[in-house]
Amino acid sequence: MTDITPKPPSENSLPDNFDPFEHLQKIYIPQHNALVNRYFSDLGDDWKPNIASPRSALRVACTMVDNDNQLIMSLRHHLLFDLLGYGRKNLATFYGSSLDAALPVSGHPQLFLYFSQDSQAVPANGKRLDHEKSCRLTRYACKTGQALPAITKANLLDIAREIKTQFVEGKKGIVYTSGKVAVSYTDPPNGFPRGGRWLVNSKSEAITLYQKLSNVIDRPFDINKINVITPEKDSTTQTSTQTETVLGKQYKEPVYRPITNLRFRKAYVAFGGSVPPIFLIDTTYRNTALIT
Structure with missing residues (x-):
């Protein structure tokens, strides 16, 4: 109960x-x-x-x-x-300057250029080296209804033709020599917000590449915004003979910023979100591009 x-x-x-x-x-x-x-x-x-x-x-x-x-x-x-x-009151003091903040570039289309080794230059059992460089098309917006004009197919065709002029010779992409020298270029208003490095074998070659890229996006180039870092450690000039074991398998140890030739292969523009990228030019013919 x-x-x-x-x-x-x-x-x-x-x-x-x-x-x-x-x-x-x-x-x-x-x-x-x-x-x-x-x-x-x-x-x-x-x-x-x-x-x-x-x-x-x-x-x-x-x-x-x-x-x-x-x-x-x-x-x-x-x-x-x-x-x-x-x-x-009593909040943490902010040290710095509002000028340190990079210009927001998320609303602008992003241009990518891809470079890689020629297949015959890749060492036996070695990894093919490549590099991708990007910048923002700050003259345009990704979509309509923004302060800047939305990029058009005609604009993309103009950029594609200029890429062909700057980075293609004799129906093949130009070649630059990669190495240990890290060269960055920071110019947010003109499309280079973070100054991503370009590994080269000499400062002069990096300057030429950045000049070409600035010409492609029709923006001025300012050599005073170049930053060069040359490490004391030398590039690895040959394939590593040392191995490392991961999950029971042996792999060759990576080499340090080797001196090697990288050739321009393709360029495309990304818009973010669910919008697929548009290839402007592709010397490998693996993607349908605006121009050949």
Whole structure:
């Protein structure tokens, strides 16, 4: 048989006449007013409520009293923490400059150029080396309805023809020599937001490549925005003979920035999202491109 005898309240139970809002007021108001006193400490410890001065009027407006309802408490809190800015006190100091932020380029189409070794130059059992370089077409927007004009097929054809002029000779892509020298070019407004490095064997060759790419996107080239890093460690000039074991299989250890020739193969434009890329030119003929 079920025992229905009333049990005495435990020590942790709330009283029968417990009022949650009144309890919250008793806890919240002293905490809030302590912050008000600190914020207006310039008015002195013996300050009495008055609206004789702008500071005193603000303190009266911020100070909570027992007969405040929920709306008035919320307004007093909002006035102190948001409008007067107490909620921003003692935050971590920001060191730096807003000028350090790169120009947002996500709304612009992105042009990719792909380079790789000729197949006959790949060592036996070696890995084919390649490199992909990209920049943004900052003269255009990806889609209509933006501040800049949306890129058109005619624009893409012009870019494709200029790529052919700059990076194709005798129906083959031009070749540059990759090596240990890392050269970057940072010019956010003109399409180079992060200055991704181009590994080359000499600074002059990188400058030529960046000049060609700037010509393709019809943007000025500024040699003062070139940055060159030449590590002390020399390039690996031959295939590594050392091996490493991963998951029970042996692989050759990677070589360090080898000196090798990389040939231009293809170029395409990406728009982000679900939009498929458009190939502008492809010397491998594996993709349908705008021009041959």
